[in-house]
Amino acid sequence: MVLDATKPLYHKQILTRELEAVGIRLNRQPPNIYFKKRKTGGISINSTIPLTHLDDKLIQRVLQEYKLHNCELLFKEDCTVDDLIDVIEGNRRYIKCLYVYNKVDMCSLEEVDEIARWHNSIPISCSLKLNMDGLLERIWDMMALVRVYTKKVGAKPDFAEPVVLTSDRGGTTLEALCRQIHNSMVQQFKYALVWGTSSKHYPQRCGLSHQLEDEDVVQIVKKKVNTGEDGRGRFKTTSDKPLRIADREKKPALKT
Known part of the structure; x- marks a missing residue:
């Protein structure tokens, strides 16, 4: 701004007030309130800490304004009425x-x-x-951008076009990297070799939950897929057992 x-x-006051009116919250975290609608069971209100700005009557009055008669609320921090309304609305943006x-x-x-x-x-x-x-x-x-460089097997890392990850959008894990490359990469993922500040040694073999840091180099190893065919191809495998003569398909006799 x-x-x-x-x-x-x-x-600053004018612009902040205008953004607040359209549901944009600047430099604020979402309220730590668990809210879930239910079909039956009435209203359940619980809190892990004492609430200084809210009481049960005020909370029920706000829920009645939104015609919520069956829901569950769990306050994990000391919140205000505005925080409760933001959670119920569910369309606020925290930027x-x-x-x-x-x-x-x-x-x-x-x-x-x-x-x-x-x-x-x-x-x-x-x-x-x-x-x-x-x-x-x-x-x-x-x-807080995290640049990750990819590396193919037997090749040098591609430092020209990094994959950019953020903690606010998708996360900075290996799973987020795989999803940004392709949605099917997570199912094909076996492990990854990581070079950089996030690894304890070079290279470190990591799983999907590994947190990446800026300028890490990643080499992804895929699972081998058993297609049930002859096993030809880079990611196809066959059984270790030799093919028996009885299992071979018989070819039709040649016409003479």
Whole structure:
């Protein structure tokens, strides 16, 4: 979010309020509330910690507004009424936001220092090209992208086109990598050899739950598929037992 450094709080409050009205929550985590609708059984309300902003009457009143008479609620953190409504609605978006304050060349050094200390904020000046490199670094850190390089058997890793993973979308595990390559890769997955900071030794043999880190190199080994045919092909296998004469198919006699 790009803001004017000469009047930062005014613009920030307006834009944040407009985004809140359409269901977008900035720099917030989803409420840790378990909510499930049921056909029967009434309303069940439980909590693992004391609730300071809610009580049973207020919760039931909110549920009645949404015509929910059979559901289960479990509060795992101290939540507010707005958090409960967000969970019931189920259409809220929780997005990371970096507040970029432009035109800091028109502010004093004390004001720039104060802006730089604010959470998720960075001061810049487009006209003077001030702190542009720092802006790129902050954007990269907030996106938390994980670049994974793939490697074929007997070949060098492909450093030209990495597979990009994120923890917010799909995860950064080997399973997420396989799904991004192809949906059938998970069923064909046998194990993977991993080189990089996420492995204890080079290479490390890992399963689908292994967490990848930035600039890891991965070589995926597929399962061998038994097709029941003659076994020719890279991923086809045959039984170790020799083919018996009685099992061979008899060819029809030649016409003379």
